[in-house]
Amino acid sequence: MELNLLTIDAARSAIQERKTTSMALVESFYARIQKEDSAIGAYLTLTRERALEQADRIDRLAAEGKPLPPLGGVPVGIKDVMCTRGVRTTAGSKILENFIPPHDCTAVARLEAAGAVVLGKLNCDEFAMGSSNENSAFHPVRNPRDLSRVPGGSSGGSAAAVAADMAVVTLGSDTGGSIRQPASFCGVVGLMPTYGRVSRYGLIAFASSLDHIGPLAKNVKDTASVLRTIAGRDPMDSTSADVPVPDYVAEIDKPVSGLKIGMAEEYFGDGLDAEVRKAVEDAIQSLAKLGCDVVPVSLPHTEYAIPTYYIVATAEASSNLARFDGVRYGYRAKNARTLAEMYRRSRDEGFGAEVKRRIMLGTYALSAGYYDAYYLKAQKVRALLTQDFDGAFRKVDAIVTPTSPTAAFQLGEKANDPLAMYLADIYTVTADLAGIPGISIPCGQTREKLPADWLADSW
Amino acid sequence: MKVTEKDVAYVADLSNLELTEEERAHMVRDLNSILGYIDMLNRLDTDNVEPMAQVSDRYGVDTSKAGSERFAYANREDILFGLRPSLPHEEALANAPDADETFFKVPKVIER
Numbered sequence: 001m002e003l004n005l006l007t008i009d010a011a012r013s014a015i016q017e018r019k020t021t022s023m024a025l026v027e028s029f030y031a032r033i034q035k036e037d038s039a040i041g042a043y044l045t046l047t048r049e050r051a052l053e054q055a056d057r058i059d060r061l062a063a064e065g066k067p068l069p070p071l072g073g074v075p076v077g078i079k080d081v082m083c084t085r086g087v088r089t090t091a092g093s094k095i096l097e098n099f100i101p102p103h104d105c106t107a108v109a110r111l112e113a114a115g116a117v118v119l120g121k122l123n124c125d126e127f128a129m130g131s132s133n134e135n136s137a138f139h140p141v142r143n144p145r146d147l148s149r150v151p152g153g154s155s156g157g158s159a160a161a162v163a164a165d166m167a168v169v170t171l172g173s174d175t176g177g178s179i180r181q182p183a184s185f186c187g188v189v190g191l192m193p194t195y196g197r198v199s200r201y202g203l204i205a206f207a208s209s210l211d212h213i214g215p216l217a218k219n220v221k222d223t224a225s226v227l228r229t230i231a232g233r234d235p236m237d238s239t240s241a242d243v244p245v246p247d248y249v250a251e252i253d254k255p256v257s258g259l260k261i262g263m264a265e266e267y268f269g270d271g272l273d274a275e276v277r278k279a280v281e282d283a284i285q286s287l288a289k290l291g292c293d294v295v296p297v298s299l300p301h302t303e304y305a306i307p308t309y310y311i312v313a314t315a316e317a318s319s320n321l322a323r324f325d326g327v328r329y330g331y332r333a334k335n336a337r338t339l340a341e342m343y344r345r346s347r348d349e350g351f352g353a354e355v356k357r358r359i360m361l362g363t364y365a366l367s368a369g370y371y372d373a374y375y376l377k378a379q380k381v382r383a384l385l386t387q388d389f390d391g392a393f394r395k396v397d398a399i400v401t402p403t404s405p406t407a408a409f410q411l412g413e414k415a416n417d418p419l420a421m422y423l424a425d426i427y428t429v430t431a432d433l434a435g436i437p438g439i440s441i442p443c444g445q446t447r448e449k450l451p452a453d454w455l456a457d458s459w
Numbered sequence: 460m461k462v463t464e465k466d467v468a469y470v471a472d473l474s475n476l477e478l479t480e481e482e483r484a485h486m487v488r489d490l491n492s493i494l495g496y497i498d499m500l501n502r503l504d505t506d507n508v509e510p511m512a513q514v515s516d517r518y519g520v521d522t523s524k525a526g527s528e529r530f531a532y533a534n535r536e537d538i539l540f541g542l543r544p545s546l547p548h549e550e551a552l553a554n555a556p557d558a559d560e561t562f563f564k565v566p567k568v569i570e571r
Contacts, residue, residue: 098554099554100553100554102546102550102551102553102554195514196514209512209513209514238533238534239533242532301503303499304499304500304503306496307496307497307498307499307500308500310493310497311497311500318474322475325475326556327555327556327563327565328554328555328563329554329555329556330554330556331556332556332557336566337566338566338567338568339565339566339567339568341566342565342566343475344475344476344477345477347474347475347476348476348477348478348479351476353482353485356476356478356482356486357486357489357490359474359476360467360470360471360474360476360486360490361490361493361494363470363473363474364462364466364470364490364494367469367470367473374497376510377500377501377505378500379510379511379512380505380508380509380510380511381500381503381505381508382510382511383508383509383510383511384503384505384508386511418489418492418493419492419493419496422493434514435514
C-alpha cells in the first residue's frame with residue numbers, strides 16, 4: 001500500500017480496518033516531506049506534535065473498533081493565512097514571522113473535528129497577494145512537476161503539497177484565483193466555493209468582499225468531502241451564509257447528461273495559449289459526448305474584470321492591512337523615537353514590495369478626489385460583471401473556461417512586471433467578483449500540465 | 460503621467476508607509492502603469508448602475524426594509540460569555556513586541 005497516494009476514503013478505511021495506523025500514515029507523509037520539500041519549499045512550519053496527538057486519538061478510536069469520523073486520520077496541510085492556535089501563522093510575511101495566534105480558523109477546527117491530521121502550514125504569496133508564489137517573504141515554492149517553473153499563487157504551497165504527495169488534501173484561499181490558478185499549474189483539483197459558503201473566521205483578511213477558503217485535492221471526490229466538512233454557517237463570521245449544506249459527495253454520482261454547459265467566447269480570445277485552448281475545447285467535446293448540451297453564452301464585460309478587481313481588492317486590502325502597526329502583534333522596527341515613526345518603519349520593514357504596491361494603489365483609489373473615479377466606478381462595473389453571470393445562468397447550469405491563459409511559467413519570468421503578473425488571473429477574478437463558485441479540474445497536459453475551470457451558479 | 464512623486468509621497472503618508480527613494484521611484488512607475496490599464500473602465504457608461512459593495516447583499520438582504528434592518532440576516536445575539544469568552548489578558552498580550560503585565564507599550568506619543 002502506497003500510503004502517500006491514498007485518497008480520503010482509502011486512508012480512512014485502511015486505518016479503520018487496521019491495515020495501517022494513523023501514526024504510520026503521518027510518519028510516511030513526514031518522511032516524504034523530509035525527502036522532497038527541500039527542493040519544492042511548500043511547507044513553512046511542520047506541526048508534528050499536534051499531528052501525532054490527533055493521530056493517536058484516531059488510532060485509539062480504531063483500536064476500540066469505533067467508527068472513524070469522515071476525515072479520520074487524513075493528513076492535511078493548511079495555507080499559512082489560516083490561524084492555528086499555538087502554531088506560528090505568518091501569511092507568508094516578515095511582519096507576522098513570529099505571530100502565534102490564540103485561536104483556530106473555523107475551517108481548520110472543522111477539519112480537525114472531522115478527524116483530519118494537520119501536518120503543517122503551507123507557503124504562499126505574502127498576504128495571499130500574487131500569482132506565482134514568488135512573493136513569499138521566506139522562499140518561493142517550486143512546481144513539483146517542473147522545478148524551474150512556478151506552482152502558481154497565491155496558494156502555491158497548497159497546490160504543490162498535493163501534487164507532490166505531501167498531503168492528501170490542503171486548504172487554500174482564493175481572492176482572485178488563488179486556489180484555482182495554482183491547482184491548474186500543478187495539475188490538481190482546486191475549488192473556490194460560493195461566497196459565504198465557508199466561514200472565514202481566523203483567515204487573515206486580504207479583501208473581505210472577495211476572500212474565500214476552499215480545498216485542493218487530487219480528485220473531485222476528496223474536494224467534495226472536504227467542502228462538506230468545512231461548509232456552513234458560523235456565528236463567528238457574519239458573512240457566512242445560513243444556507244443548508246448538501247451532501248456534495250453523494251451529488252457527484254449524478255450523471256452529467258442533460259446538463260447545459262455554457263461556452264463563453266470571451267474566455268477563448270487573444271492571449272490564450274493554443275495548447276490550453278485545445279485541451280479545454282477537447283474537454284468540452286467530451287462533455288458533449290456524455291450528453292451535455294453545449295450552449296454559447298456571452299459574458300460581455302469580461303475584459304473589465306482585471307481592472308475592476310485590482311481596484312476593489314487593493315482598496316479593501318489597504319484597509320485590512322492597516323491593522324499591522326507593530327503594537328499588538330507582528331514585527332516592530334527598532335529604535336523609533338515617536339509612535340508615528342514606529343508605525344511607518346515597522347510597516348516599511350515588515351511588508352514586501354507587492355504588498356506595499358497594493359496598499360498604495362488601494363489607498364490612492366480611496367483617497368479624496370479619486371474615490372468616485374476609481375473605487376465607485378469599480379463597484380459599478382462589478383455589478384455589471386455579476387449581471388453577465390446572472391444572464392448566463394438563466395440559460396446554462398455551468399460554464400467551462402480555461403483557468404489560466406497559459407501553463408505554469410518560469411520562476412522570474414514575470415517577477416518585474418506587476419501588470420503582466422496580474423493578467424495571469426484574467427479568467428479567475430470574474431468568479432470572485434460575482435461571488436459564484438469555480439473549480440479547476442485538470443483536463444490535459446501541455447509540456448507541463450493543464451487547466452479547465454468550471455463556473456457554476458451560487459450554492 | 461497621472462501619478463507624480465508628490466502623489467506617491469502623499470499616499471505613502473496616508474498609508475503609514477515611509478518608502479525609500481528607490482521604492483518611491485518604482486511606485487511612480489508601477490502605479491502609472493497599473494492605473495493606465497485600469498482607465499479602460501472609463502469606456503463603460505455606468506451612470507445608471509448601482510454600485511455593488513458586497514456579494515452578500517445579493518443573498519441575505521431584505522430590500523423591503525430600511526437601514527440596518529436590511530441586514531438582519533447577519534445578526535447574532537450579542538453574548539460576551541458563552542459564545543465568545545474574552546481572551547485572557549496574558550494571551551492577548553503574548554504577541555506584543557513590547558508590553559508590561561497590563562498594557563501594550565509604544566514609544567512616547569506626547570512630548571513634554
